[in-house]
Amino acid sequence: MVSDVLKKEYPFSGKRLNLDGLNYHYLDEGSGAPVVMVHGNPSWSFYYRNLVLALRDRYRCIVPDHIGCGFSDKPGDDRYEYTLSRRVDDLEKLLEQLGVTENITLVVHDWGGMIGMAYAVRHPERIKRLVILNTGAFHLPTTKPFPLGLRICRDTVLGTLLVRGFNAFSAGASYVGCKRNPMNAELRALYQLPYDTWQNRIATLRFVQDIPLAPGDRAYDLVSAVSDGIGQFKNLPMLICWGELDFVFDMHFLAEWRQRFPHAEVHSYPDCGHYILEDAKDAVIPLVSEFLGRTEQV
Numbered sequence: 001m002v003s004d005v006l007k008k009e010y011p012f013s014g015k016r017l018n019l020d021g022l023n024y025h026y027l028d029e030g031s032g033a034p035v036v037m038v039h040g041n042p043s044w045s046f047y048y049r050n051l052v053l054a055l056r057d058r059y060r061c062i063v064p065d066h067i068g069c070g071f072s073d074k075p076g077d078d079r080y081e082y083t084l085s086r087r088v089d090d091l092e093k094l095l096e097q098l099g100v101t102e103n104i105t106l107v108v109h110d111w112g113g114m115i116g117m118a119y120a121v122r123h124p125e126r127i128k129r130l131v132i133l134n135t136g137a138f139h140l141p142t143t144k145p146f147p148l149g150l151r152i153c154r155d156t157v158l159g160t161l162l163v164r165g166f167n168a169f170s171a172g173a174s175y176v177g178c179k180r181n182p183m184n185a186e187l188r189a190l191y192q193l194p195y196d197t198w199q200n201r202i203a204t205l206r207f208v209q210d211i212p213l214a215p216g217d218r219a220y221d222l223v224s225a226v227s228d229g230i231g232q233f234k235n236l237p238m239l240i241c242w243g244e245l246d247f248v249f250d251m252h253f254l255a256e257w258r259q260r261f262p263h264a265e266v267h268s269y270p271d272c273g274h275y276i277l278e279d280a281k282d283a284v285i286p287l288v289s290e291f292l293g294r295t296e297q298v
Contacts (some may be wrong), residue, residue, distance in 0.1 A: 005186050006193065010049050014071055017094055022080060025071035026064040026094060030056030033128075034100045035292070037063045038091065040110020040135065041207035042170040044070030044194055047109065047277060054285050059105070059292065064094055066115075068203025070194050075202075082206030084219040087111075088118040095119075105292060107131040110249065110274070111207055118222060121229035129295055130233060131288055132240040132257060132264070133276050134249040138227035139212070139220075144252035146213060153208045163205040170195045170204055177275035179245045187278075231260065237295040238264040241284045243272035265291065 017024040027045055029052050037048040045063040052061040065072040066087055067080055080086070095101065104126050108116040113135025120127045140146060153159035153169060162168035174188035183191070195201045212220035238261055242254050258266065267287055272279040 006190055009187075009190060010046055012049070012052070014045075017097055019067065019090060019093065022067055022073045022075055024064065024067060024073075024090060024094065026062060027052060028098065029061045029063075030059055032059045033103050033105065033296075035059045035061050035105045035107060036091075036095065036100065036116070037061065037107040038109070038112030038116040039063070039066070039069070040112045041069075042173050042195065042204045043110065043191060043275070046070065046190060046193075047275065048107070050281050051107070051277060051285055051288060054289050055292070060100075062095070062098065062100060064091060065194075066090070066203065068206065074194075074200045076199070077202075077206075082203060082210065084114060084118065084210055084222055087115045088122070088222075091115060091119050092122065102126055103128050105129040105131065107133065107288070108135050108137075109133040109277070110135055113137045114219075114223060114226065117230055118226045120233065121226050124229075124232055127233065127236065129292070130236055130238045131291070132238065133284075134243055134246050134253075134274055136249060136253050136256070137230050138256060138260075139223055141252040141256050143255075144250070147248055150208060150211065150248065153205065154211055159208075160205060163208070164198045164201045167192060167195055167201060167204075169208065170201070173274065176247065177273050178279040179243070179273040180269070180271045180279050181281075183278065234261055234263065237291070239288065239291045240264050240266045240268075241276055241280070241287060242266070242268045243274060243276040243279055244268055244270045245272060246274040249274065 012027050014025050015028050039047050045065045048063050055061055068074045106116050117137035153163050170192045174183055174191045210219050212223050269280050
């Protein structure tokens, strides 16, 4: 039953790149200028399916599943280092392998913001436009308390049990991630599909554990470098679409984006949550499509 629904909702033939013996799954749909879509945690390439369907007649849509996510391999810590820097390396290797090294439109959501923008700071000359969806590319804003739920998942044995034993993070996100249009049971099942065992939930936990909060945390210096580097993109076309009821990437994060990129085009939805492409797809997907067309010659 789930597989039939998946084929209908996700009608793609994925491809795989060998990354040091690991299968790195990605979508490569359509042709034209590249649109690279980078997902976060605990979603996967499925999150971008409707945007791919809307754009692939005009653009080459490239959507990786991070290692440990979606249809990519889910190795243990002995075979893969679940760190931000490794995620950026993986994305870089994929795009190099595909020959995608110029004129990139980058679409980012959740952890995809840090991964994608870290790649952009490495290769600023390759980036043409940016689409920002409930994410960050800087440290936790000073006005934003770190959510207790994330603290429990990040720092406690109970959090490990909840995330890996009961799939609490993926399941919870599928319930609270949409506010205007809550997911039905079938859709929630598809978001959770890759995360069906303790082993297959490793990335869901490691992403949370990799959130840097203080100097000395593993990813802290990289996040600082990205935060310092993204200002160079202030003159690029940027579209920001935001669900205001996101419990993590909330209005504190949006205020930071607005402050850093005052010329960005912003569409904010007071009744929508974290999964903005799901919650407000009828509004946001046409906006992204129109934005790309309008800025093609910029």
